[in-house]
Amino acid sequence: MTVIQEFEKHPLAKYLRAERFPHIWCEGCGDGIILHCFVKALDDLAVDIDKFVVVSGIGCIGRAAGYVKCDSFHTTHGRPIALATGIKLANPKLTVAVLSGDGDLFAIGGNHFIHAARRNVDLTVICSNNFNYGMTGGQSGPTTPLDSYTTTTPYGNIEHPFNLVHLAAAAGSVYVARWTVLHVRRLAESIKKALRKKGFKFIEVISPCPEIYGRRNKLGKAIDIMKLYRQISEIRHGYDPAKAEITREKIVVGEFIDIEKPTYGELLQKQFIKIQQKLSEG
């Protein structure tokens, strides 16, 4: 039995392009867990995989699109949300999820994020936040904590990071949550909830990049980072996202926003019916 044949016995392998495994991610990289929770959510929901699309950008986590066994698009860096918007609006029958990194979604892609959230396009966006650009070898990014070391902050970072959940809420997301990759069950549940809900949903996942960010900031091995998560995470559902901090001492996780607001698609549908009526009358 080849290792791939062995893998095909994994209950989630049917959602994955088995022939492309093992994946490229490093030992203890959180991206594998995110992918795992994601396909687990698909499995639990028994989604119609033929009508499901995964879009991602460029970055380590960006490779996820190439692992999920459904229609998928690995876009240019920063553009997954804009492209996903096109997919969703052109064919509303498709369920579209975006999996990408903190750099892809919030550095180069920040504008598309806030605008899709504002429009309340029906997308589920999952961000692997590893506090740096893993793929290009560990530069700082918009979530890198102050004073952290990266290859472009060799003396410590002087840029204040975004609070992604606050930004997402301010831009208009109807569902905003944060987990660490240690919270596998809650994360999977959160993804399920997001996939079932209509509108622009955002889940931030704090994810270790032991190989690069962890090493440079002396966080120990992957397992040490996971233990740190265990130690400093605090679940606070419904917390004001403005106050949901990520510091060396505390990571506030939970569901922060869960509201109802008409989606772009719904408002359009209403308008469409009105116009079609008018046209058929006149």
Place this chain on the structure above:
Amino acid sequence: MTVIQEFEKHPLAKYLRAERFPHIWCEGCGDGIILHCFVKALDDLAVDIDKFVVVSGIGCIGRAAGYVKCDSFHTTHGRPIALATGIKLANPKLTVAVLSGDGDLFAIGGNHFIHAARRNVDLTVICSNNFNYGMTGGQSGPTTPLDSYTTTTPYGNIEHPFNLVHLAAAAGSVYVARWTVLHVRRLAESIKKALRKKGFKFIEVISPCPEIYGRRNKLGKAIDIMKLYRQISEIRHGYDPAKAEITREKIVVGEFIDIEKPTYGELLQKQFIKIQQKLSEG
């Protein structure tokens, strides 16, 4: 006496490129008032105009950079803040203000806005929010209210607008205020305060575009829009920006955020001193 000579007797004419007046803005356009309050603030503060730079993007208000008599840059559409960041960081002795429109700063330029706010670069950003793209003839934009009519929302707008002050706060601005152009004195004071403060400061100015947005949405003439502002504005200093609404019935104005946070320049300076010390030691 030519009209330009006459204009030169205007106490603020010395801050303006008189030969380029009268300006291009329509009758009753709020942009003239914003420019007026802006140069009034410069005058009140007696700024060193040789060390003062105005940057703007493309749009009606974008022309402001060409009217102020100081070093000024009329950038490509959407890029004033990125360009201003370069100016300010390359020569910290300059005071840099950005004047631009809702489309320029928040549609195409949205990413630069949130990132400069995050970095807390020392810039004063003033947005003329006229709820549409005036320069190109009145298309919808990221602040266009739901159901409004524009040339690209002929059946009414279905996109939720941004709450700019909320977004600015979430991205990290240290000073966030909103005024209408009717609040000339408060606006001028607000601009003065922002110019004196360090860090990324943001002032949203609700401004009539009677010629295009006003006409298409049957808001009456410019004066009617001004009267509406008088009627529905509510000053609420310190209000939670998340709740500072703009509706047909109410415009919440005031200073919402005024906090202290080390700027990019300050943190850099600290780091610089540390490194220089190390270098001169070893």
Place this chain on the structure above:
Amino acid sequence: MSASRLLTPVVKRKKLADVEWNVIEDFCKGCSFCIEFCPVDALEESDRLNAKGVHPPKLKSEDACIGCGLCETLCPDFAIYLEKKEGKGDKE
């Protein structure tokens, strides 16, 4: 909500500064903000049709303006300015 809540309150009719009120007629585009929002209602449309085809404002009477400066700042077209009257004391 009244204008006085929005704008710096002025003591009605009390002269604030001894100034001369000027209009650059050919800059005026006729929005009438100055006329509408003058706290002492000192302005009205003049008869003159300027180059832009509108009637610029004028003082209702020489004494009407109390020099609050609001119309100057509110004018989107920089068409109004006040000049300190030289050598004259406070009128009050």
Place this chain on the structure above:
Amino acid sequence: MSASRLLTPVVKRKKLADVEWNVIEDFCKGCSFCIEFCPVDALEESDRLNAKGVHPPKLKSEDACIGCGLCETLCPDFAIYLEKKEGKGDKE
């Protein structure tokens, strides 16, 4: 804060499901998440060195695993999976 607060609490040592625990040894990169976070401490490093040069986990004893599934989901490399044991009733 303990793992049990973060993760779905499991009743200590109580068999949750009757499953077979499997590891795809050559997928394992040796992060040891499974070993560390197993709520009943059922796993340990095996002696075998796999293709990646690491020691994949193994069950400490055949009976150790209570089938909670946590290690399966936590494994970043899809190296672990549980299989329902066919035809067998609940062991309890």
Place this chain on the structure above:
Amino acid sequence: MVSQREVLTGKHLMQGDVACAEGAIAAGCKFFAGYPITPATEIAERMARRMIEVNGMFVQMEDELASMAAIIGASWAGAKAMTATSGPGFSLMQENIGLAVMTETPCVVVNVMRGAPSTGQPTEGAQQDVMQSKWGSHGDYSIIALAPASVQEMFDLTIECFNLAETYRAPTFLLADGFTGHLWERVVIPSPEEIKIVERKKPVVSPDKYMPFKPDEDLVPPMACFGEGYCVHVTGLTHDELGYPKTTDPKVQHKLVNRLCEKMRKNANRIVRTYESMLEDAEVAVIAYGIPSRASLNAVKKARESGIKAGLLRLVTVWPFPEKQIEELATRVNAIVVPEMNCGQIVREVERVAKETPVHLLSKIGGELHSPSEIFEAIRRAAGI
């Protein structure tokens, strides 16, 4: 009923931009994403009004990067998709144009060219982005570009753009100019049955056998769209025929990129369209595209009247460049005149293939059109008279 709304059969006085929008709708366009910009805005504005009427989708995006990304997404979701812009926006689209090329995504990009570089002259027409449309994105690639010379052609060629995009799975450009975009002129719209529409080639094998980037004989792979059960992976990375990234194998890159270029070269004779007037015995040839073609025709007639054997080769297709036609023409004429509303772009391509035959550029920028007499003068000079 639907077709009536989709095709406004009849005689109209229409603005160029509007005719373009109507052409798109007639071609079956069901998705438009855009961002306003003079002088292309009217296309978006028309689409905003019309798409909903024909059960299509209009969305105004936050910028041109997003617009281009959105139409790529829409195209993979199965819709014929278009965006429209002018120079500054076209520059911003370049990265994703490369993505469309690499992922072989059929889509139409309209560039209503205005005075440039940079913000330039927003309200003046120009032809300054012709080379950019071939070379603007990084890397080697090929696209198709057509240049309309009338409002009627804003309609006709937009349809042709869609047909070519769908046939060859490539971003296809309508290189219009601000003058034509804002021009009002008569447009005659045929009935729906008379309009030739091409739909994209679909896979004929079952999903498990389908290789999304394996080409047929014509070098174009059949295209399965999202939601059709083919489980396609699409990436801008260098990929094999299955669509999977293979970024360090030179052979994979070689095969893929050469095919992307060859696709147009091999099919050039089917893609390229030119019009010839009075070229049979011509000694001086004018080679023109877009709006200067009109004054050129007039000038050529004038030249004939004054006894100069002049003729006109009008390029409807600018890219792929009609090399063969011009190479052949160059061997027959004594001189070539190329009027362009730029500082000399297509003239370089003409020079390249015309070899020894003297080529005279007649450059014009700033917003004015070439007048027939200017072109006539150039013909006269070229004829050595």
Place this chain on the structure above:
Amino acid sequence: MVSQREVLTGKHLMQGDVACAEGAIAAGCKFFAGYPITPATEIAERMARRMIEVNGMFVQMEDELASMAAIIGASWAGAKAMTATSGPGFSLMQENIGLAVMTETPCVVVNVMRGAPSTGQPTEGAQQDVMQSKWGSHGDYSIIALAPASVQEMFDLTIECFNLAETYRAPTFLLADGFTGHLWERVVIPSPEEIKIVERKKPVVSPDKYMPFKPDEDLVPPMACFGEGYCVHVTGLTHDELGYPKTTDPKVQHKLVNRLCEKMRKNANRIVRTYESMLEDAEVAVIAYGIPSRASLNAVKKARESGIKAGLLRLVTVWPFPEKQIEELATRVNAIVVPEMNCGQIVREVERVAKETPVHLLSKIGGELHSPSEIFEAIRRAAGI
């Protein structure tokens, strides 16, 4: 003290990207804005470490659009400024490259080219963005581009890029490739006094007489920077010599844009640098630039050994294109071979000016370098042997 830190005089084994960063610092670069991208990231990383040491400014921006905008701003604030990227980022910079051209902003953009189009082959070197560097932004314009062939030249030519950018007030490109960028090789850095540095030309008139866009004889206007009391207005719109927008007057556009293009043409003989080897009596000429120059030299030597009269023209300057040199060369040789790590870009320019002389492209993509023997074979074939 400062100069020691700014110029690392001595012999080093250095990576190409690092040498580029050190060249920039030696040239007086005081501002770097960038965004990471393989294979150019190491330039940013070096700058992050080094700028603060030399009292310069490093900032990592949110993307490449912002990076390009920031260096334009920094340049107007008085700093020598640079950014570095690869293809995808270069595409994103195009709009603001146009702005730099239009506003005549001296600045240096390094493109460490990788396999393309689109995301392509991030870790493989290529020369696929050569035409893009001339045509990537909308409109007619001209820039300067140099192609290094060694790590030493990554250092030397970066300095030259700065000098040219400051002399001609134009964005200037270092067109490096991923192979050279990641190559480690010996670099000898001279002492500061031996490095020729050019500073931008300043106005010699008082602020009230100064016209920021009125050129001197050399077509380059003196540049007053922000904060110097000259009260300059800068716009990407078509502008007069005072810098004020004049967007509907064809004459203003004509004068401005033609000067922007002419600036490089007129000064070409001072800008263009080529190296010739064994060309005096050559019958076959190899024309190469960048890294293939090295194998070409080897191949030409081999050819000579085997009795073929071959020679090498190496283009250090790619843009402005060394037309005169090549035109002249073409009249002397029987055939030209152009090895490029793309599908054929500069070869088109060579064809254009070489007229009847046969030109043979030797294309190579995917990441491998041309081997000397491949080029030798091409020479042999071209020589008809």
Place this chain on the structure above:
Amino acid sequence: MRVEIRIGGFGGQGIIRTGLILATASCVFGDKNAIQSASYGPESRGGRCKSEVIISDEDIDFPKVEQPDILVIMSQEAYVGYVDDLKENGILLVDPDLVPNQRKDLKAKIYEVPAAKIAEGLGKKIVANVVMIGAFAAITNLFDVGQMKESIKRNVPKAFLELNLTAFEKGYEHGKNIITVKAS
């Protein structure tokens, strides 16, 4: 036969619509070819504004007006800007109230149409352009009046159709009067 027409005024007078009405009449309701192009700066609404119409029996190869055969002028600024371009002995229609200063030496057939005043008489200054169109129709005889009315119908909002048709009639009348006067 190719006729080149230029209409000049300022933004807000309906200059471009005027051009469109003429062009529609000839090429949609008539069987001539027609073209309308307009020019305006990016910077202003309310500035100088120009519409050019070419009407021709043949294909219109060159789509720009080089020397208008007919010039319609509705502002002083437009007068100054365009009057020199008029073909020798071309037709000039001008609103004398809007163009107080006219040149004496002009070689042209000049027709003064107080369109603005007539329109004000109808209660809506804004229809001055249609008054001018009426006069144009009467003076030039280039159009079939029925086609012209169809064109107006297509180009103005329904609510204002009556008003516009009246304006057209008034202008037409005025035009007829002038030629009669001139002819006599």
Place this chain on the structure above:
Amino acid sequence: MRVEIRIGGFGGQGIIRTGLILATASCVFGDKNAIQSASYGPESRGGRCKSEVIISDEDIDFPKVEQPDILVIMSQEAYVGYVDDLKENGILLVDPDLVPNQRKDLKAKIYEVPAAKIAEGLGKKIVANVVMIGAFAAITNLFDVGQMKESIKRNVPKAFLELNLTAFEKGYEHGKNIITVKAS
């Protein structure tokens, strides 16, 4: 004289640093020219990794290794991938513990250096590459030992300098032993 060297292994073994140490020794501390280039995929850290060094007395015009004169192999995968490229009768240095399966038919001078084991003996697996460098120096005689040590100094972190120098010595010794054995 031009010598082409390829070093192959997997990420994390210090393959690239090995190349850099060789190149630095020759071109910074020696007076030869040298070039180092490496190749790695975008996707993996820990995958196959290759460093190529060219050392020459003359200018190095062609900067790529076409057929290595010397091959240093530190993993089975690299062995399989590169062994065929070795010039006939070239030198192969190989860690036999990391490359359990070697071909029998190879036409090369093969030197087995158990670098990993020697390094483990020193307490740090990570210095296996420097052990290999030591052996390399002894076997090839391409470098001056003093220059080599200077190069190591420049290329390793200060804290580990001693360890690395010891590793070098151990490797050098081992190398000398092999050649003596081979020679005898």
